[in-house]
């Protein structure tokens with residue numbers, strides 16, 4: 001039987017590097033930071049004091065509600081650095097009072113009815129992989145109680161329409177189960193966020209998640225053909241259409257609604273045939289600027305590479321075995337339909353035109369899409385998959401390890417990047433004394449990149465949240481001031497709300513608040529996310 005999910009960190013119990021491996025990493029990082037790093041033990045559930053549930057549920061709902069301490073603790077936080085710091089500090093001061101596991105839409109509606117009538121907040125919960133405080137009940141006593149509404153039991157692919165190449169899928173399904181169900185039909189959603197294994201379709205739709213493909217179909221937005229959402233005012237189902245010009249799109253209102261407007265219970269998704277042809281090349285660049293110019297040219301070439309990931313020299317050293325002197329560009333193409341030799345050739349020409357030194361290249365037919373990749377791309381891929389476990393280990397050793405991400409147009413990129421990485425490095429020096437900030441591009445559009453920054457610094461035990469919040473505030477100010485977005489794919493949640501308020505037009509925010517009042521008159525749905533609590 002599969003192990004239980006950890007209540008405090010990434011993955012299942014027993015998964016991730018063991019203490020011996022973490023101690024080796026602690027030693028080498030300790031040497032770098034000039035201090036001794038000691039591992040704190042992960043929390044055990046019997047060490048956690050949870051306040052008793054503040055309200056009693058109606059008997060009819062008892063069957064789907066749990067007050068089990070492991071479940072309440074697991075649903076208290078998402079999986080950001082801030083969250084792991086608090087779980088390791090055994091700080092679970094605002095757990096949900098109950099965790100609901102609805103079996104069907106009727107159960108979801110019953111929970112919404114009960115909570116609307118008793119002013120109890122409802123926080124929809126998919127995989128709980130939010131990194132922006134999206135699933136956390138940071139509500140004090142403003143509500144009579146809080147229910148975490150976990151959609152894990154709504155986990156099936158219900159219908160496949162082969163001719164339109166689409167499927168009707170329940171919102172609580174996790175990435176691997178979704179792909180397992182589509183594989184026998186030769187189909188794939190081909191949406192792979194880094195959190196794929198422990199995040200759900202409903203969570204992806206509610207947060208407008210970004211998959212790891214660099215261009216073209218990468219946001220979940222592109223795949224949603226229609227959806228069903230349950231609100232306290234009733235059920236809403238949008239029409240299945242390949243496209244429509246009939247007014248503002250109702251799907252779009254729910255994409256990115258982060259549980260504040262309704263509970264997404266199922267959706268029709270556009271699928272793709274499984275890729276057969278692959279081609280890839282890795283190139284080194286003497287300067288980050290040259291590599292950026294190459295990425296822009298590739299992004300505007302119409303080649304639409306599946307991967308076009310640029311790692312600055314420091315990031316290439318830590319994540320892909322680089323020397324620390326060169327920026328690294330990982331370029332890849334995929335197709336279910338045709339060999340990719342010409343695409344690769346033209347891509348390589350562009351890399352060379354911008355000073356890129358091609359290290360490795362290959363173009364072949366390869367139907368196994370889970371297979372090992374060679375060279376720098378292979379090293380990068382395994383560090384990508386293992387990163388969340390390692391991050392938890394680093395927090396255990398007292399290292400600040402967190403990321404922030406954004407997108408900006410090409411005309412602003414150079415000034416923007418200098419200002420943002422400058423602000424981050426200055427804030428890290430000021431609050432941690434030393435540390436490293438690196439950059440990679442996760443997505444590339446014809447009109448601009450989505451840069452993703454990683455911060456690694458020695459933290460002070462007991463002051464981790466204060467340190468990170470100060471750094472995060474400084475970089476968030478810089479992102480907004482220089483024309484970027486507060487988030488390209490991590491969503492708004494509670495953590496980004498002040499900068500979302502600065503980014504989204506005031507009149508639009510009033511429209512959103514009015515829409516929320518219409519579907520959620522008691523204001524119970526994920527309060528404080530997107531729309532301020534009134």
Ligand SMILES: Cc1cc2nc3c(=O)[nH]c(=O)nc-3n(C[C@H](O)[C@H](O)[C@H](O)COP(=O)(O)OP(=O)(O)OC[C@H]3O[C@@H](n4cnc5c(N)ncnc54)[C@H](O)[C@@H]3O)c2cc1C
Nearest residue numbers: 126127128129130134193194195200202203209210259264
């Ligand atoms: C290690 C790691 C890597 C990550 N990598 C990526 C990445 O590559 N790309 C990316 O986009 N994000 C990434 N994330 C962030 C996170 O995984 C995404 O935001 C993901 O879409 C959340 O899905 P979830 O099912 O875990 O949702 P949850 O975390 O459970 O919920 C997220 C938000 O959506 C709401 N919600 C969840 N389900 C529903 C529903 N059915 N109806 C209505 N509202 C709902 C919640 O209330 C909450 O506001 C990463 C996070 C971690 C920890």
